[in-house]
Amino acid sequence: AQSVTQLGSHVSVSEGALVLLRCNYSSSVPPYLFWYVQYPNQGLQLLLKYTSAATLVKGINGFEAEFKKSETSFHLTKPSAHMSDAAEYFCAVSGPITGGGNKLTFGTGTQLKVEL
Amino acid sequence: NAGVTQTPKFQVLKTGQSMTLQCAQDMNHEYMSWYRQDPGMGLRLIHYSVGAGITDQGEVPNGYNVSRSTTEDFPLRLLSAAPSQTSVYFCASRRGTFWYFGAGTRLSVL
Numbered sequence: 001a002q003s004v005t006q007l008g009s010h011v012s013v014s015e016g017a018l019v020l021l022r023c024n025y026s027s028s029v030p031p032y033l034f035w036y037v038q039y040p041n042q043g044l045q046l047l048l049k050y051t052s053a054a055t056l057v058k059g060i061n062g063f064e065a066e067f068k069k070s071e072t073s074f075h076l077t078k079p080s081a082h083m084s085d086a087a088e089y090f091c092a093v094s095g096p097i098t099g100g101g102n103k104l105t106f107g108t109g110t111q112l113k114v115e116l
Numbered sequence: 117n118a119g120v121t122q123t124p125k126f127q128v129l130k131t132g133q134s135m136t137l138q139c140a141q142d143m144n145h146e147y148m149s150w151y152r153q154d155p156g157m158g159l160r161l162i163h164y165s166v167g168a169g170i171t172d173q174g175e176v177p178n179g180y181n182v183s184r185s186t187t188e189d190f191p192l193r194l195l196s197a198a199p200s201q202t203s204v205y206f207c208a209s210r211r212g213t214f215w216y217f218g219a220g221t222r223l224s225v226l
Binding site for chain 1: 156161210219
């Protein structure tokens, strides 16, 4: 079974500051890890994913995440926040597809607020 | 190629009413699933299917039924709606490591 824990249900940063959203995972098999963004009253948009290739993953809108097996973490970062980054962010985990990774398990989400 | 299509977008039900949330995909994906999203709880898996005729329960299946008669469609049925089923529902299909989500159905049960 897999699970993810997102630390901090609300994060507030100033425009131009570093964005750091934390995600720790638990998995009995090599995990696939994902970050999704959800803007108000919209669906989910994939930001980036880790599928056992490079541990530093670059995504859309300037976001990136680093898979750290020793820390069981997959934190999302962006060097400089923009007002348009205000949204809810979800970390998610699945197992390898060939290993029956049919379930995508989500964290509880982190609401990012960007202030002037 | 429309992706994953959910209907309706909004629905209001009275307690005890039944309804079916529709989900269709035109990408020939074998895997489809239903999630519900509630504030502070993220998205939780209700039911999923790995192909026509095969379904299985997820994390929160109680109160919901599914069937999969075709590859394209995966409807979610509420037989007797309860206020606790007020939520936003998302359908998703998967190919490889890509999950494709529908736009969601916002359901209120009064």
